[in-house]
Amino acid sequence: xxxxxxxxxxxxxxxxxxxxxxxxxxxxxxxxxxxxxxxxxxxxxxxxxxxxxxxxxxxxxxxxxxxxxxxxxxxxxxxxxxxxxxxxxxxxxxxxxxxxxxxxxxxxxxxxxxxxxxxxxxxxxxxxxxxxxxxxxxxxxxxxxxxxxxxxxxxxxxxxxxxxxxxxxxxxxxxxxxxxxxxxxxxxxxxxxxxxxxxxxxxxxxxxxxxxxxxxxxxxxxxxxxxxxxxxxxxxxxxxxxxxxxxxxxxxxxxxxxxxxxxxxxxxxxxxxxxxxxxxxxxxxxxxxxxxxxxxxxxxxxxxxxxxxxxxxxxxxxxxxxxxxxxxxxxxxxxxxxxxxxxxxxxxxxxxxxxxxxxxxxxxxxxxxxxxxxxxxxxxxxxxxxxxxxxxxxxxxxxxxxxxxxxxxxxxxxxxxxxxxxxxxxxxxxxxxxxxxxxxxxxxxxxxxxxxxxxxxxxxxxxxxxxxxxxxxxxxxxxxxxxxxxxxxxxxxxxxxxxxxxxxxxxxxxxxxxxxxxxxxxxxxxxxxxxxxxxxxxxxxxxxxxxxxxxxxxxxxxxxxxxxxxxxxxxx
Numbered sequence: 001x002x003x004x005x006x007x008x009x010x011x012x013x014x015x016x017x018x019x020x021x022x023x024x025x026x027x028x029x030x031x032x033x034x035x036x037x038x039x040x041x042x043x044x045x046x047x048x049x050x051x052x053x054x055x056x057x058x059x060x061x062x063x064x065x066x067x068x069x070x071x072x073x074x075x076x077x078x079x080x081x082x083x084x085x086x087x088x089x090x091x092x093x094x095x096x097x098x099x100x101x102x103x104x105x106x107x108x109x110x111x112x113x114x115x116x117x118x119x120x121x122x123x124x125x126x127x128x129x130x131x132x133x134x135x136x137x138x139x140x141x142x143x144x145x146x147x148x149x150x151x152x153x154x155x156x157x158x159x160x161x162x163x164x165x166x167x168x169x170x171x172x173x174x175x176x177x178x179x180x181x182x183x184x185x186x187x188x189x190x191x192x193x194x195x196x197x198x199x200x201x202x203x204x205x206x207x208x209x210x211x212x213x214x215x216x217x218x219x220x221x222x223x224x225x226x227x228x229x230x231x232x233x234x235x236x237x238x239x240x241x242x243x244x245x246x247x248x249x250x251x252x253x254x255x256x257x258x259x260x261x262x263x264x265x266x267x268x269x270x271x272x273x274x275x276x277x278x279x280x281x282x283x284x285x286x287x288x289x290x291x292x293x294x295x296x297x298x299x300x301x302x303x304x305x306x307x308x309x310x311x312x313x314x315x316x317x318x319x320x321x322x323x324x325x326x327x328x329x330x331x332x333x334x335x336x337x338x339x340x341x342x343x344x345x346x347x348x349x350x351x352x353x354x355x356x357x358x359x360x361x362x363x364x365x366x367x368x369x370x371x372x373x374x375x376x377x378x379x380x381x382x383x384x385x386x387x388x389x390x391x392x393x394x395x396x397x398x399x400x401x402x403x404x405x406x407x408x409x410x411x412x413x414x415x416x417x418x419x420x421x422x423x424x425x426x427x428x429x430x431x432x433x434x435x436x437x438x439x440x441x442x443x444x445x446x447x448x449x450x451x452x453x454x455x456x457x458x459x460x461x462x463x464x465x466x467x468x469x470x471x472x473x474x475x476x477x478x479x480x481x482x483x484x485x486x487x488x489x490x491x492x493x494x495x496x497x498x499x500x501x502x503x504x505x506x507x508x509x510x511x512x513x514x515x516x517x518x519x520x521x522x523x524x525x526x527x528x529x530x531x532x533x534x535x536x537x538x539x540x541x542x543x544x545x546x547x548x549x550x551x552x553x554x555x556x557x558x559x560x561x562x563x564x565x566x567x568x569x570x571x572x
Contacts, residue, residue, distance in 0.1 A: 002221055003216060003220055003221065004067065004220075005293075006066060007090060008070065008207065010071060012097035012107065012108055013102070013105035013107040014107060015099075016098055016099040016127060016128075017127040019073055020127075020194035021192070021200070021203070023194065024194050024197055025204065026279050027279070045276075046277070047069040047070070048279075049064060049068045051278070064212065069207070069211075070292045072244075090244065092215050093120070093210060094122035094123075095125050096112070096123070096124050097124075098125070100128050100129050101128060101132070103162060103163045104170070106422075107417070107418060112170045113359060116170075122187065123190060123203075123206055123207065124188065125199075129192065132155050134155075135148065137198045140202075141202045142178050144198065156191075175189065183213070184214070188210075190202050190203045221247055221291050224249075225248040225249055226247040227245040228243060228308065229305060229306070229309045230243055230244060241299060244294055244295070245290075248313065249289065250273065250295070251273070251287060252270050252271070253270060254314075255267060256311045258310075258311040259310050259347075260304050260306070265322045265325055266303070268302070270298070271299060273287070273289060273296070273298070274296040274298075307349075308347030308348040309329075310328060329347065332347055332348075333347075333350060333351070334354065335354075335364050336363040336365055338363055338365050338386065338390065339362070340383075340394060341367070341380050342368075342394045343368050345396065345398050352417070362421075371395075372395045372398060372401060374404060377393070377407075384407075384409070388431070392412065393410070395413035395414075396420055412427070440547055440548075443541070444478070445531045446552045447471065448530055449467040449469060449474065449480070449512075451465065451466075451527060452465065452509065456519055459518060462513045462517065463522075465511065465512065466511055466512075467510060467512055469506050471552065471555040472555045474512075475491070476491055476501075479491075480529045480532065482528075482530075483528050483529075484562070484565065489516055491513070492514065493512070494510050538559070538563075539571060542556070
């Protein structure tokens with residue numbers, strides 16, 4: 001049986017050199033043409049056997065059976081998660097690109113989690129070794145590493161050991177590729193430099209060796225065309241579908257079945273077919289294609305087709321394919337009975353985001369593909385009554401419809417998964433503290449007032465005079481005591497700049513109205529007033545002191561001194 005090209009995805013943290021390494025393979029320079037030097041969309045490169053042999057002289061005496069590679073270059077933010085098939089990674093192998101000086105960064109960690117989840121074999125391109133001070137290329141890679149000056153070798157060894165330790169903490173043991181005896185137990189590390197091309201031949205060599213030794217059975221192809229939709233694009237006013245064919249053969253005129261989010265599959269006929277040209281980003285019209293390759297499909301029906309969905313050639317087995325697709329989509333979008341709402345740009349991205357959220361202990365009640373819209377906001381609003389922290393929509397690499405009335409719903413949107421999750425976690429932490437503080441402050445107000453004796457506007461019935469909020473917050477209706485713990489009165493009114501207000505904050509000077517008080521007789525010799533508080537409430541504040549400001553803590557300490565003048569054990 002024929003074997004196809006292994007599908008190799010190149011992944012890693014932004015700016016660690018993924019596209020630059022692929023440029024070394026294909027001899028192009030895409031990186032400089034990308035906006036901001038970051039890959040904008042998934043692109044694939046068909047890399048034939050003839051090019052492998054040309055780029056890797058180490059293979060002269062090796063009988064390679066694979067017909068080449070299909071390289072997938074993904075945006076750093078996508079963590080190659082747009083690519084899946086039948087419950088696992090579409091990639092047969094992955095190259096995880098890591099900067100020698102930076103090691104494991106947030107997106108590297110993300111990729112490691114997805115690799116583990118999908119059980120995808122991978123190797124490490126330990127890139128940018130040319131940035132190690134004093135590094136000199138000295139022939140073959142092994143000889144070059146071992147022949148560096150002592151101080152240079154020491155810096156390299158330190159970077160390598162630090163990285164290996166970090167990798168081990170993620171559950172992966174590793175070693176330099178020429179030290180690995182069993183590639184099923186240790187991850188191979190290939191030091192390299194996309195800038196100087198050092199180690200690139202060795203990277204290809206290890207890739208070929210792993211493919212030849214471990215992937216033969218996986219690479220056997222059938223005759224039934226199977227693939228994954230990557231993107232629906234507009235080209236010259238026409239819709240076309242960019243996809244990867246990972247198994248079998250497709251021809252013009254074939255009918256294909258495409259999965260959808262509704263559970264109702266889409267059946268369409270191929271009007272025209274284009275295939276990616278080897279070592280380029282151009283396409284050519286063809287009558288048929290065989291896996292593995294990048295293709296463009298021109299279909300008779302395009303309604304409802306979304307990124308990340310699987311498709312398969314129809315051969316009178318619609319019911320069987322429909323059942324398979326329904327199971328696959330439901331497995332990918334597994335949600336909880338409560339939680340936040342999540343939207344992503346493709347099925348694979350959505351599945352990966354759900355995996356990462358689950359690992360963070362964040363529940364998801366509803367998940368979908370496409371832009372954030374009115375229905376999502378309506379669903380999120382329902383959470384306001386249940387748990388305000390779940391009244392959230394997370395949008396990964398998707399648009400947000402304009403003019404949405406959020407009404408208390410929080411939307412987080414980003415093209416970088418780890419930023420999206422970090423922003424959500426940070427907001428939840430802050431909001432949780434705010435909610436707890438609001439509950440705490442609902443007990444009784446914390447306030448200390450300094451009496452401004454120069455500003456007595458009315459002596460009695462009611463007494464109206466000026467105060468400065470020395471700490472905490474003054475609320476209308478709070479009951480005041482003096483510095484001897486004697487009851488004074490309830491605050492009937494507060495005026496700020498001659499306007500009636502319900503509260504006053506620290507350092508604000510306001511006039512207060514106290515009924516039943518003769519200012520001169522009752523407060524003429526007093527300096528401070530406090531909001532009264534019971535010992536039980538004081539203890540609750542004390543238990544939650546992390547939620548209080550320094551000023552509020554000082555007011556409470558002052559109040560405790562006042563209370564303990566009469567009762568030494570008060571609030572203890």
